[in-house]
Amino acid sequence: MTLYLSRKLRFDDVFFAQYDRVFDLDRDKALKILEIGCGPGALSESLHRWYPGAQITAIDRDSSFISFASQNIAGVRFLEGDATDLPFENDSFDVTISNTVQEHIEPAVFWREQRRVLRPGGICLCLSARKGIQCTAPCLQMTAEEKSFWESISASDDTFEKYGVGKYRMSEAEIPASMEQNGFKDVTTGYALIDLTPDAPKYSAQMAETMIEAMRQNDLEAIRSAHSSGAQKAVDAVNKKYDERLRLYREGIRQWDTSVSVTMIVRGRK
DSSP states (O other), rough: HHHHHHHHHHHOGGHHHHHHHHHHHOSSSOEEEEESSOOTTTHHHHHHHHHHHOOEEEEEHHHHHHHHHHHOOOOOOEEEEETBBBSSSSTTTTEEESSSGGGGGGGHHHHHHHHHHHEEEEEEEEEEEEEEEOOOOOOGSSOOOHHHHHHOOOOOOOOOHTTTTTTTTTOTTTTHHHHHTOOOOOEEEEEEEEETTTTOTTSSSHHHHHHHHHHHHHHHHHHHTOOOOHHHHHHHHHHHHHHHHHHHTTTTTOOEEEEEEEEEEEEEOO
16 A cells, blocks of 8 residues: 555656656557556556556566555456566557566566567557655654664665565666667657655645655555564654644645655657
8 A cells, every 4th residue: 555655646647748748659549558567556547547548457476466456446457477477478468568667677588578568569668766856844854763663673684685676777878778679669768757745836735645644654664564563652753743744734834845756768669
């Protein structure tokens, strides 16, 4: 749910024009679109709205993600599957799309499987998170309870190394070059700037509070995932500071805290 809420914000309809400009897909065409590594399904959910004539299939090798997405999102076919061995016939899709997946998979395999399942002339869209901007409100600074909690947790964690997280991360120049080297043509790049600033007047109160709640859930999930018996004080402190952030927002006391994410979009044609 935590990942779903944060991604749902980043793929909100208010940002569609930025994605649409780079995706350059025909909204009136009955496209067959495959999302690879869909996680909890937020991007696929948005694709279903953005391209109403399309048939959306989404895969992830994590059964928990697929279960969550299947239960919470309508109009999309969710399946368990591995990006390195896609469970589809050759020439099956008009579009493949992935979000923050490329950096975890050996490039030759990542691109090869997508070229295989794409029809001639099909489009591959690769979304990659780049360095953004983070500015935290004073009331959301780390509390003493949180600091004490994190200092009590062992610093030794080999999860990233064990699962190869980010092992194949590439620069802004390397991703399109890799796509070209692996057989895609007409490669282009573009960027979507996702500005999550609760106090910005351009956002509705509902969306502003959703931004704040998404940050709260992110902080709470981080603590709970540590599986430590001393977590309750930190959880209480997190809830208290986000309750204060909501109070300030509702009383019109602006903090101008912001999170601006930069998503690189690389587009290539088979």
